[in-house]
Amino acid sequence: MVIDSHVHVGESLFGYKLTVEELLSCMKECKIDKAIISPVKPRNYHFEPENDFIANCVKEFPDKFIGFGRIDPWQKEKALEEIDRCIKTLKFKGLFLHPWEESFLVNGKLLYPVMEKAMEYNIPVMISGGHVRVSEPLQIGDIAGEFPKVNIIATSGGQINICGMALYDAENMLTENKNVYLETSGIYRQDFIENMIRKLGSFRVLYGSNAPVMDIRYEIMRATTARISDEEREDILGRSISKLVKDEE
Amino acid sequence: MVIEESFNPHRIKQKKLTERRESCLIIDAHAHIQELIGSSWNSPPERLISLMDRAGIDKAIVMTYSDMPGSDSELLRYVAEATQEYPARLIGFARLNPGYGPLSEELLVLAITKMGMKGLKLHPVGYGIHPGNEVTIKLIKKAAEFNAPTLFHCGDEEYTLPLQIAEAAKKCSEATIILGHMGGYFHVQDAIRVAEKYPNIILETSAMPYPYLIRETVDRIGPERVLFASDGPGCDPLLERKKVELANLSKKEIELIFSENIIKILEKVKKY
Numbered sequence: 468m469v470i471d472s473h474v475h476v477g478e479s480l481f482g483y484k485l486t487v488e489e490l491l492s493c494m495k496e497c498k499i500d501k502a503i504i505s506p507v508k509p510r511n512y513h514f515e516p517e518n519d520f521i522a523n524c525v526k527e528f529p530d531k532f533i534g535f536g537r538i539d540p541w542q543k544e545k546a547l548e549e550i551d552r553c554i555k556t557l558k559f560k561g562l563f564l565h566p567w568e569e570s571f572l573v574n575g576k577l578l579y580p581v582m583e584k585a586m587e588y589n590i591p592v593m594i595s596g597g598h599v600r601v602s603e604p605l606q607i608g609d610i611a612g613e614f615p616k617v618n619i620i621a622t623s624g625g626q627i628n629i630c631g632m633a634l635y636d637a638e639n640m641l642t643e644n645k646n647v648y649l650e651t652s653g654i655y656r657q658d659f660i661e662n663m664i665r666k667l668g669s670f671r672v673l674y675g676s677n678a679p680v681m682d683i684r685y686e687i688m689r690a691t692t693a694r695i696s697d698e699e700r701e702d703i704l705g706r707s708i709s710k711l712v713k714d715e716e
Numbered sequence: 717m718v719i720e721e722s723f724n725p726h727r728i729k730q731k732k733l734t735e736r737r738e739s740c741l742i743i744d745a746h747a748h749i750q751e752l753i754g755s756s757w758n759s760p761p762e763r764l765i766s767l768m769d770r771a772g773i774d775k776a777i778v779m780t781y782s783d784m785p786g787s788d789s790e791l792l793r794y795v796a797e798a799t800q801e802y803p804a805r806l807i808g809f810a811r812l813n814p815g816y817g818p819l820s821e822e823l824l825v826l827a828i829t830k831m832g833m834k835g836l837k838l839h840p841v842g843y844g845i846h847p848g849n850e851v852t853i854k855l856i857k858k859a860a861e862f863n864a865p866t867l868f869h870c871g872d873e874e875y876t877l878p879l880q881i882a883e884a885a886k887k888c889s890e891a892t893i894i895l896g897h898m899g900g901y902f903h904v905q906d907a908i909r910v911a912e913k914y915p916n917i918i919l920e921t922s923a924m925p926y927p928y929l930i931r932e933t934v935d936r937i938g939p940e941r942v943l944f945a946s947d948g949p950g951c952d953p954l955l956e957r958k959k960v961e962l963a964n965l966s967k968k969e970i971e972l973i974f975s976e977n978i979i980k981i982l983e984k985v986k987k988y
């Protein structure tokens with residue numbers, strides 16, 4: 468079972484877009500069985516209709532998709548109500564947060580009620596990681612330390628830095644916080660993924676593409692070409708995320 | 717003193733390559749070697765070469781991670797010895813800190829005239845000097861006297877941004893300036909912009925994660941000013957190669973980017 472743990476469906480305010488049909492065709496081409504899908508930030512800035520859209524996609528293709536809800540923490544009470552709706556009504560398995568696109572500090576007090584909700588529902592929170600000033604590795608480590616019972620999926624391993632200068636912090640953050648999972652999209656460098664599989668265990672490393680921002684056909688190769696054992700590869704390509712979202716049946 | 721055999725791509729000994737291809741030679745324009753025992757950055761030449769074999773890459777331009785002059789005075793010699801040991805696989809670039817002025821220039825001349833090196837590598841994050849600063853310009857101009865290119869780390873950090881390096885390209889119009897990583901994660905549009913403006917700027921594909929932006933670059937500045945590179949061995953040359961192959965390029969464009977462009981640049985470098 469191959470699962471892409473990070474895909475956005477819809478048309479983003481920021482120009483990128485992906486339709487269900489395009490995603491299904493790409494999954495077929497890349498031999499991906501399932502994908503975790505979550506909303507883009509739409510032109511009208513409202514996540515509720517986008518969450519509905521994702522729920523409908525999951526309803527239409529229950530064997531292909533797992534839904535994650537997206538909220539803007541700046542909406543405060545409304546965001547918390549939307550989390551309730553995402554989990555109770557739309558049956559989503561997790562939350563997606565984008566500190567860069569929604570302009571909030573991942574370790575700011577604003578996020579605490581959101582994390583408390585995630586703890587209450589026992590759902591993982593995927594955080595777009597590695598953005599300067601808002602979701603740097605140590606900032607993700609800070610919020611992870613405050614909420615050790617909430618599983619956090621840090622996209623790009625929490626570091627997007629082509630200089631390699633964030634690798635040290637990301638490695639320490641992942642080592643110290645056992646509730647943080649490394650998602651592989653766009654990662655600098657490939658040996659960071661391979662080393663972290665050895666250091667953290669393959670159950671804490673998840674293949675994700677961050678499509679359509681990134682290219683599924685390329686991103687999956689980070690997992691398929693990594694110099695790791697077959698067992699480890701099966702973990703990062705599907706088993707790890709499957710356990711995390713309790714999708715094992 | 718170590719002197720590399722003069723560069724001739726047609727004399728490359730074919731090794732056992734995992735990834736076969738029809739005819740196109742593949743030269744990696746940016747990779748690293750350096751002993752850093754105990755660190756994940758440890759990169760003896762053999763680590764890179766085994767990944768090159770796996771990826772079907774014939775030859776790589778290599779440089780250290782640290783700058784000369786620095787704490788390790790043997791770094792240039794280390795690169796020279798590696799290129800001498802693997803003359804069919806490795807080409808050396810001198811990674812220098814321009815801040816030492818005449819001493820940096822002296823080392824560059826030594827590297828090119830006595831150690832077989834073919835270019836200059838600058839990583840301003842390591843030494844904290846703006847690409848447009850006078851000392852940087854002097855060193856780039858010194859390299860250009862030998863027709864040797866200057867490869868900049870060009871990403872998302874201060875002093876490595878495309879618009880900052882463009883100042884050097886403007887001041888040294890006679891120099892070939894390669895933007896390694898072509899602007900990194902967030903500055904690729906700037907990198908293309910400055911390449912449109914300055915004909916002496918060349919973009920290099922390593923570690924930048926978007927295949928479609930390679931296609932866009934070729935559309936906007938032509939395939940002659942784009943180079944394939946891996947930033948290996950930390951970045952996997954196989955993965956980096958696949959990225960270029962996913963960029964919807966024609967066979968001719970692939971040939972130019974994988975080797976013909978860099979061969980043309982290296983052939984112009986004065987031989988000693």
